[in-house]
Amino acid sequence: xxxxxxxxxxxxxxxxxxxxxxxxxxxxxxxxxxxxxxxxxxxxxxxxxxxxxxxxxxxxxxxxxxxxxxxxxxxxxxxxxxxxxxxxxxxxxxxxxxxxxxxxxxxxxxxxxxxxxxxxxxxxxxxxxxxxxxxxxxxxxxxxxxxxxxxxxxxxxxxxxxxxxxxxxxxxxxxxxxxxxxxxxxxxxxxxxxxxxxxxxxxxxxxxxxxxxxxxxxxxxxxxxxxxxxxxxxxxxxxxxxxxxxxxxxxxxxxxxxxxxxxxxxxxxxxxxxxxxxxxxxxxxxxxxxxxxxxxxxxxxxxxxxxxxxxxxxxxxxxxxxxxxxxxxxxxxxxxxxxxxxxxxxxxxxxxxxxxxxxxxxxxxxxxxxxxxxxxxxxxxxxxxxxxxxxxxxxxxxxxxxxxxxxxxxxxxxxxxxxxxxxxxxxxxxxxxxxxxxxxxxxxxxxxxxxxxxxxxxxxxxxxxxxxxxxxxxxxxxxxxxxxxxxxxxxxxxxxxxxxxxxxxxxxxxxxxxxxxxxxxxxxxxxxxxxxxxxxxxxxxxxxxxxxxxxxxxxxxxxxxxxxxxxxxxxxxxxxxxxxxxxxxx
Amino acid sequence: xxxxxxxxxxxxxxxxxxxxxxxxxxxxxxxxxxxxxxxxxxxxxxxxxxxxxxxxxxxxxxxxxxxxxxxxxxxxxxxxxxxxxxxxxxxxxxxxxxxxxxxxxxxxxxxxxxxxxxxxxxxxxxxxxxxxxxxxxxxxxxxxxxxxxxxxxxxxxxxxxxx
Numbered sequence: 001x002x003x004x005x006x007x008x009x010x011x012x013x014x015x016x017x018x019x020x021x022x023x024x025x026x027x028x029x030x031x032x033x034x035x036x037x038x039x040x041x042x043x044x045x046x047x048x049x050x051x052x053x054x055x056x057x058x059x060x061x062x063x064x065x066x067x068x069x070x071x072x073x074x075x076x077x078x079x080x081x082x083x084x085x086x087x088x089x090x091x092x093x094x095x096x097x098x099x100x101x102x103x104x105x106x107x108x109x110x111x112x113x114x115x116x117x118x119x120x121x122x123x124x125x126x127x128x129x130x131x132x133x134x135x136x137x138x139x140x141x142x143x144x145x146x147x148x149x150x151x152x153x154x155x156x157x158x159x160x161x162x163x164x165x166x167x168x169x170x171x172x173x174x175x176x177x178x179x180x181x182x183x184x185x186x187x188x189x190x191x192x193x194x195x196x197x198x199x200x201x202x203x204x205x206x207x208x209x210x211x212x213x214x215x216x217x218x219x220x221x222x223x224x225x226x227x228x229x230x231x232x233x234x235x236x237x238x239x240x241x242x243x244x245x246x247x248x249x250x251x252x253x254x255x256x257x258x259x260x261x262x263x264x265x266x267x268x269x270x271x272x273x274x275x276x277x278x279x280x281x282x283x284x285x286x287x288x289x290x291x292x293x294x295x296x297x298x299x300x301x302x303x304x305x306x307x308x309x310x311x312x313x314x315x316x317x318x319x320x321x322x323x324x325x326x327x328x329x330x331x332x333x334x335x336x337x338x339x340x341x342x343x344x345x346x347x348x349x350x351x352x353x354x355x356x357x358x359x360x361x362x363x364x365x366x367x368x369x370x371x372x373x374x375x376x377x378x379x380x381x382x383x384x385x386x387x388x389x390x391x392x393x394x395x396x397x398x399x400x401x402x403x404x405x406x407x408x409x410x411x412x413x414x415x416x417x418x419x420x421x422x423x424x425x426x427x428x429x430x431x432x433x434x435x436x437x438x439x440x441x442x443x444x445x446x447x448x449x450x451x452x453x454x455x456x457x458x459x460x461x462x463x464x465x466x467x468x469x470x471x472x473x474x475x476x477x478x479x480x481x482x483x484x485x486x487x488x489x490x491x492x493x494x495x496x497x498x499x500x501x502x503x504x505x506x507x508x509x510x511x512x513x514x515x516x517x518x519x520x521x522x523x524x525x526x527x528x529x530x531x532x533x534x535x536x537x538x539x540x541x542x543x544x545x546x547x548x549x550x551x552x553x554x555x556x557x558x559x560x561x562x563x564x565x566x567x568x569x570x571x572x573x574x575x576x577x578x579x580x581x582x583x584x585x586x
Numbered sequence: 587x588x589x590x591x592x593x594x595x596x597x598x599x600x601x602x603x604x605x606x607x608x609x610x611x612x613x614x615x616x617x618x619x620x621x622x623x624x625x626x627x628x629x630x631x632x633x634x635x636x637x638x639x640x641x642x643x644x645x646x647x648x649x650x651x652x653x654x655x656x657x658x659x660x661x662x663x664x665x666x667x668x669x670x671x672x673x674x675x676x677x678x679x680x681x682x683x684x685x686x687x688x689x690x691x692x693x694x695x696x697x698x699x700x701x702x703x704x705x706x707x708x709x710x711x712x713x714x715x716x717x718x719x720x721x722x723x724x725x726x727x728x729x730x731x732x733x734x735x736x737x738x739x740x741x742x743x744x745x746x747x748x749x
Binding site: 118119122123126127130147179180181182304305306309310313 | 641651
């Protein structure tokens, strides 16, 4: 029996096990929406802006093992989706984004709501397709899912012209797909794996550096076993948080621009580094030359060969699925019974503990102003460290990463690569739908939240009782911090005047709003928001935080990992920087 | 250093722009690019001449391989290879210059493929350097128009690039 292209698409998504798709209808996708109306196997979530559809689908994937699915119309629907697609691309998140397109005869005619979606998204997708013939539709969808989730995952866009959704064809969904030009590697080279183990066993100052690849690659258990069985120190990148338990003593905290003192010092001073699904990016190692100025041997395990030797030349490159490679390494280690030099390792730990004892995340408490760090700490306590936490981008994101200890992978969802403000709320929504029983908190700021605040409406419609923790300092905090440090306290356009009453906004959308202005109210308010009474409600918490707080440690542009700007209590003279002046802070 | 990359890719709409987009997005250089279908109509063969340090060339190769439609990439510079480029050059050929131009074309093994009273159009093949040498050898002032295809390359001997 022949069915329409729209029905073929819907049936294909069903075959892929779709549970939720996130989208927004429009002219070019009306046929598809009609086919969705006539099925009940998966649910459609109607967002309020297409960017949010992609972030929600993205977080749905980040917080589960599934591929996220989004559906947008042609033209503005498609362009609105681009920021979300680029976000997923930078963080290697498997997504399939279906975009409507004008009918094939109209392509190139500057038709109403026409945009070259394949052209626009080409640099920010793993792959994309324009389906010109209905006969190719089912196979293209199969390929899209296969490409999105295999190898280094990423978003795949499938652009479908309206006439293809209306045409008729027989439906047969392929069982498998073979793409001769796409053969992702899984197993690492055995010789290289052996070399890596050899290097590790000879190490005096070993260090395990774990990135988002270990989270996406499902390798947290293997990472944990490697680190624990050999008693090694471990750090996670912003994207890797949760790959190794954040509350474990062998964890030195996040590294990088706002990493902990001990994590960064160990990164600079280790002699054998095992990089697992991480890519030595600029926010992590800063200047490659400085990083390499302390001699070290580097093993780099990554599924994407182009991540290896991109910024840093390594001694033992291993291309392969991190989970597979780590399993083989663990087997070799077990079989050999070898361990790194115990005395040297003990010395190394002694050095690390000395760094750690400087307590770089210490901040001065205040009874007058709410310290943003204290809100994250209280959130950690009250949620028992169990919440799925999403964040937006800025100071609050760094404080969330520093002070909430993530023990599980896929528990921390943030836009690490692209740094997309507006990610947090739609992401919380997507994560809540993927994990209906989980507590989901979105740590945000008054700047970021306003970039997708309209999604409060979607949260109401779909009963996603996420808790929004807004650290409201009336400033675009990270911009303000840079202006304080590097632009002579000229706070150009980083102060937001005329902020709305967020409590009223929350209430207007049918949610619960809270305004918290005193440090003494932080904990009670959080307890109430996370109480059984409000379990089914979205609670928007507007914390009025200290405007002058900065994120420390910090590595300035051009500085090395061991050249951090330290928090006041760690500075030798303990004096504030000369240009520190809050005179014109409001 | 100059490198000649030979790429086998799916003969599909958009594949060429993915390759070109990659070079511009990542700031790599393209000195020349040629592409056409092969004896297998599902495949295109592309030759890109680029330059950069060994690290850059390694990244280019890896990034090209990452493109879904790219089947294979080789750097022809890694072993012996043959490189050819075609040039069509229209020159003024009047009076004394007419005889001189004919002689010069012969020396470079070019062929005159179109003649008017005032011009010759010369077809010349060879390495990029040879074509450059021809342009250097004749009087710049007589050149009316130059069209070059960019280099195509193939491995010498039994070395082949196939699926």
